[in-house]
Amino acid sequence: MPLVLAVLVLTFILIHLAPGDPIYILAGDGGDKAYYTEMRAYYGLDRPLPEQLVRYLLAVIHGDFGYSFTYQQPVLQVILGRIPATLLLMGTALALSTILGLLLGTLTGSRPHTKLDRVITALTLTVYGIPVFWLGQLLIIVFAIWLKWFPIEGMVSVRDDYTGIFYGLDVLHHLALPAISLTLSQLALTVRLTRTTVREVLGEDFVRTARAKGLPERVVVLRHALRNALLPIVTVIGNEIGLLLTGAALTETVFAWPGLGRLLLSATLNRDYPLLMAIFILVAVTVIIANLFTDLLYTWLDPRVRYK
Amino acid sequence: METHERSERWSIDASTSTSLVGHHKWQPGFWWRFRRQPTVLLGLTFMLALVLIALGADLIAPHDPFAISNMVLSPPSVAHLFGTDDLGRDVFSGVMHGARVSLLVGFVSAFVATLIGVVIGGLAGYFGGLVDDGLMRLTEVFLVVPRFFLALIVVVLLGSNIWLIVLVLSLTYWPFTARVLRAQILTMRTRDYVLAARAVGTPEIRILLRHVLPGALPPVITQASLQVGSAILVEAGLSFLGLGDPNVVSWGAMLNDAQQFVFVAWWMSVFPGLAITLTVLGVNLVADALTEAWNPRLAS
Numbered sequence: 001m002p003l004v005l006a007v008l009v010l011t012f013i014l015i016h017l018a019p020g021d022p023i024y025i026l027a028g029d030g031g032d033k034a035y036y037t038e039m040r041a042y043y044g045l046d047r048p049l050p051e052q053l054v055r056y057l058l059a060v061i062h063g064d065f066g067y068s069f070t071y072q073q074p075v076l077q078v079i080l081g082r083i084p085a086t087l088l089l090m091g092t093a094l095a096l097s098t099i100l101g102l103l104l105g106t107l108t109g110s111r112p113h114t115k116l117d118r119v120i121t122a123l124t125l126t127v128y129g130i131p132v133f134w135l136g137q138l139l140i141i142v143f144a145i146w147l148k149w150f151p152i153e154g155m156v157s158v159r160d161d162y163t164g165i166f167y168g169l170d171v172l173h174h175l176a177l178p179a180i181s182l183t184l185s186q187l188a189l190t191v192r193l194t195r196t197t198v199r200e201v202l203g204e205d206f207v208r209t210a211r212a213k214g215l216p217e218r219v220v221v222l223r224h225a226l227r228n229a230l231l232p233i234v235t236v237i238g239n240e241i242g243l244l245l246t247g248a249a250l251t252e253t254v255f256a257w258p259g260l261g262r263l264l265l266s267a268t269l270n271r272d273y274p275l276l277m278a279i280f281i282l283v284a285v286t287v288i289i290a291n292l293f294t295d296l297l298y299t300w301l302d303p304r305v306r307y308k
Numbered sequence: 309m310e311t312h313e314r315s316e317r318w319s320i321d322a323s324t325s326t327s328l329v330g331h332h333k334w335q336p337g338f339w340w341r342f343r344r345q346p347t348v349l350l351g352l353t354f355m356l357a358l359v360l361i362a363l364g365a366d367l368i369a370p371h372d373p374f375a376i377s378n379m380v381l382s383p384p385s386v387a388h389l390f391g392t393d394d395l396g397r398d399v400f401s402g403v404m405h406g407a408r409v410s411l412l413v414g415f416v417s418a419f420v421a422t423l424i425g426v427v428i429g430g431l432a433g434y435f436g437g438l439v440d441d442g443l444m445r446l447t448e449v450f451l452v453v454p455r456f457f458l459a460l461i462v463v464v465l466l467g468s469n470i471w472l473i474v475l476v477l478s479l480t481y482w483p484f485t486a487r488v489l490r491a492q493i494l495t496m497r498t499r500d501y502v503l504a505a506r507a508v509g510t511p512e513i514r515i516l517l518r519h520v521l522p523g524a525l526p527p528v529i530t531q532a533s534l535q536v537g538s539a540i541l542v543e544a545g546l547s548f549l550g551l552g553d554p555n556v557v558s559w560g561a562m563l564n565d566a567q568q569f570v571f572v573a574w575w576m577s578v579f580p581g582l583a584i585t586l587t588v589l590g591v592n593l594v595a596d597a598l599t600e601a602w603n604p605r606l607a608s
Contacts, residue, residue, distance in 0.1 A: 006449045018465035129588030131544050134563055134581030141574050246456040250545055268464055280461050283454045
């Protein structure tokens, strides 16, 4: 909670740091004179700064992010309409990258310095340096333009009116390339992390004990090493949710995926300030909640840690 | 099996060398392990080549990266190695000049962030108590702020400028360094050699600078090198959204142009993207080697 407050104060400071009248940032760019007079009174712009801050905080906490002139709708409604598409993309990428990442990371971490390890490590290090939006462009060039296997952009085929199962399949067809881009860029992190952690855990005494007991290597790696490696891995994945959101925003831009990232770009291009600030606050709060959730998960997974 | 035996011997080697030389991770063994990493040479070569390209871009680039011509959207040829873009600008020269912005943003922001992080982490770890509590709360706030989105908002509100991007990145990367350094100092403070130095009456400031900091440096440097790559990616992402500094050539901005022409001009996308990837890869290869070299727990 104090963290959320800190982020809100930060946005408030930013609004006032910007050159020009803050009312355009708070209330949007495109209203008439009467509207601005009303909004100035609402945010108390003639009052001292501390009071302005309190009014701003109250408005935001009540879910009042202002009005978007670009979309002719309250900002909150515009944002809520875009969340499902982003969640679909992010959820798919997070699930795929976590499962594949644990698999590949354990595979390489338990066989360090083998050929397989070297190849996968080199690949992940390379993918780690690839900007996700460029990966998207490459996938479009190869799989959408040259091979014509997948649609280039969007979430549904506009000209065909699919319903039911065909609608679902159509969305999946559109989802494939963006999801692959985002999965690959997340995967690199998860593989590297899992590999390092599994390697570290394999050097611990209890692993030596397990081996000494004559347990098969597979059991040692899966039941002893991976299980203990899961903790730090879960933590880092949870703490890197901001990275996933950034990746999703950029991926959506490349594939014209109708989610929050796409909305962010349009808000930027149209200087739709209330919308922009709201997306920023939403992202920051999501990251904070994800961190909190990760901490709770950590205590639940690891009986040694108990918060009071 | 053969690899297995070798790894066993390795771990014994590593542990004896640590116990012989004792406390400092910044020991000859570190450099030995660092140099032995096969990736180091590759990474350093990449980076050296990039620095040379960035410094000499004016001399070696065949064309002015801003010069437009009527050779519009022409594929790679001898005259234009990487082809030309929609305004007839030479992509090859653009890629060379783009190295400047990326390296500048990457290294300057990582450097400034490391300085801030070392000071804050050092103060927190060394003084402990209330100072530590206060600084760590501050660190937590900066740690959760989503860097890319903050940079985006700042650039939209305050206008796009390369130094503004560097500033935002510097102000959002330091928490990692501060945390790493604080944790290191907390473990170092109770080491025998530090206690011994204090027992013979060495001044506190000298203990901090001579005995504690050098031991804590490796993770800080590793962290800094990771930040270089990450910062380069953030700048590229901002420029890709059209929010980069319009007065400089940036790989991200070139990819932004390329987006509309993916149907007709793959070269506009492929080469700048490849440049970003190789740069970040080079930096991360070095960072990776540093991590492997200084972490004796991994030496198996």
